[in-house]
Amino acid sequence: MSTFDFDAPADRSGTHSVRWEKYAGRDVIPLWVADTDFHAPPAVVDALKRRLDQGVFGYTLAPPELRRLIVERMARLYHWAIEPDWVVFLPGVVSGLYMAANRLSDPGDHLISPAPVYYHLFRAAQHAPRDWTDVPMVLEGGRWVWDEARLAESARARSRLLMLCNPHNPGGTVFRRHELERIAAFSEKHNLTIVSDEIHCDLLLEEGLVHCPIASLSPAVSRRTVTLMAPSKTFNTAGIGLAFAIVEDPALREAFSFDLKKSVHDASLFAYEAAVAAYRDGDAWLAVQLEYLRGNRGLVEATVARLPGVETVHLEATYLSWIDCSGLGVADPHALFLEHGLGLSPGADFGAPQFVRLNFGTQRKVLAEAMKRFEKAVTSTQKT
Numbered sequence: 143m144s145t146f147d148f149d150a151p152a153d154r155s156g157t158h159s160v161r162w163e164k165y166a167g168r169d170v171i172p173l174w175v176a177d178t179d180f181h182a183p184p185a186v187v188d189a190l191k192r193r194l195d196q197g198v199f200g201y202t203l204a205p206p207e208l209r210r211l212i213v214e215r216m217a218r219l220y221h222w223a224i225e226p227d228w229v230v231f232l233p234g235v236v237s238g239l240y241m242a243a244n245r246l247s248d249p250g251d252h253l254i255s256p257a258p259v260y261y262h263l264f265r266a267a268q269h270a271p272r273d274w275t276d277v278p279m280v281l282e283g284g285r286w287v288w289d290e291a292r293l294a295e296s297a298r299a300r301s302r303l304l305m306l307c308n309p310h311n312p313g314g315t316v317f318r319r320h321e322l323e324r325i326a327a328f329s330e331k332h333n334l335t336i337v338s339d340e341i342h343c344d345l346l347l348e349e350g351l352v353h354c355p356i357a358s359l360s361p362a363v364s365r366r367t368v369t370l371m372a373p374s375k376t377f378n379t380a381g382i383g384l385a386f387a388i389v390e391d392p393a394l395r396e397a398f399s400f401d402l403k404k405s406v407h408d409a410s411l412f413a414y415e416a417a418v419a420a421y422r423d424g425d426a427w428l429a430v431q432l433e434y435l436r437g438n439r440g441l442v443e444a445t446v447a448r449l450p451g452v453e454t455v456h457l458e459a460t461y462l463s464w465i466d467c468s469g470l471g472v473a474d475p476h477a478l479f480l481e482h483g484l485g486l487s488p489g490a491d492f493g494a495p496q497f498v499r500l501n502f503g504t505q506r507k508v509l510a511e512a513m514k515r516f517e518k519a520v521t522s523t524q525k526t
C-alpha cells in the first residue's frame with residue numbers, strides 16, 4: 143500500500159489560500175485557481191523543515207544540484223539533452239511570460255497566441271503592449287487543437303513571438319510530435335521566437351502519452367525557443383514560488399534575462415530547497431498523485447456525460463476540466479454554479495464565456511459533494 147494518502151483531509155483555513163479565501167464564510171466549494179488540496183511530497187516538507195531549522199535566511203544562490211537535476215530530468219523524461227547553463231531561474235512562469243513579451247519583441251511587433259488559453263499568455267502581449275492575434279483552438283477527434291488554417295493566416299511582417307501552452311490550459315491537450323512539428327515549421331517560416339509554457343508537463347493523465355517539449359524537436363527549434371517550466375503544479379508548491387526558463391541560444395538567453403534582477407526577485411531559498419527535494423525524491427509521490435487524479439477525472443467526466451446541456455472532452459493532462467455549458471441556455475454558467483455552492487473558473491477569463499473550468503485537484507470526498515452540486519445546478523436549468 144502506498145504511504146501517500148491523497149484522501150487525507152487538508153484544512154487550509156488560516157493559510158490565506160487564494161482559492162479558499164475567495165469564498166471564506168460561505169458554503170461554496172472553490173474549484174477554481176490551479177493549485178490542489180494535497181499535501182506536498184513528504185520529501186519536500188522534510189527538506190523545508192531542515193532548512194528552517196538551520197535558521198539563517200540570507201541571499202542564496204541557486205544550488206548547482208538543482209541545475210543538474212533539471213538537466214537529468216529533461217533527459218530522463220523527455221529525451222531532451224540540455225546544458226546546465228541554459229537554465230534561467232525565475233520566481234514564476236507568469237514572470238517569464240511577461241519578460242518574454244517585453245524583452246523578445248519591440249514596440250510595433252506582433253504576437254500570436256492560441257485562444258482560449260491561460261490568460262497570462264495574451265495578457266503579456268496586452269501589457270507590453272503589443273498587438274496580437276488569437277488563433278482559435280478547435281475540437282478535432284475529441285481534442286482541442288490549433289486551427290492550423292487560421293494559424294497560417296495569422297502571421298504578419300512584424301510577427302515576432304508565438305505563444306504556446308503545452309499541455310494546453312484549458313482543455314488539457316498534450317500536443318503530439320507531428321502537431322508540434324507543424325507549429326515549429328510555421329515559426330521557422332516566419333522567423334518567430336517560440337515561448338512555450340510547459341508548466342503542466344508532468345501532469346499527463348492519459349496512459350501512454352508522453353510530453354514532448356517543442357524545443358526538443360531539433361537543435362534549430364531549440365535555438366528559437368524559450369521553454370518555461372516549474373515544479374509548482376506537479377508537486378503542489380505554487381505558494382513557494384520557483385520556475386525556470388530553458389533557453390539554448392546565448393543571444394536569446396541574454397535578451398530574455400539581461401535585466402532579470404531589475405524585473406523580478408530571485409527565487410526564495412525555500413523554493414530552491416523544495417525544488418531540489420521534489421525533483422530528487424518526489425517521483426514516487428507523483429505517480430500516486432497521477433493515479434488519484436485519474437480517479438477524480440473519471441468522476442467529473444462520468445457526471446458531465448450523464449447530464450444534458452454540458453459537455454467535456456476526455457482530459458489528456460492537467461487537473462482542470464474544461465466544460466462546455468452552451469447547451470444549458472444560460473447567459474452566465476459561472477454564476478449558475480456559484481448559486482449552487484460551486485466556485486469554478488469562469489470561461490470568460492480564458493476568452494470562452496459559455497465554458498467553466500473545474501479544478502478537480504482535491505480530496506475525492508470534496509469532489510463528490512462538488513459534483514452533487516454540479517448536478518443540481520444543471521438540473522435546475524431543465525425545470526420549466
Ligand SMILES: Cc1ncc(COP(=O)(O)O)c(C=O)c1O
Nearest residue numbers: 176234235236260311341372385
Ligand atoms: C499554463 C500556466 N502557466 C503558468 C501558470 C502559473 O505559473 P506560476 O505560478 O509559476 O507563475 C499557470 C497556473 O495556473 C498555468 O496554468
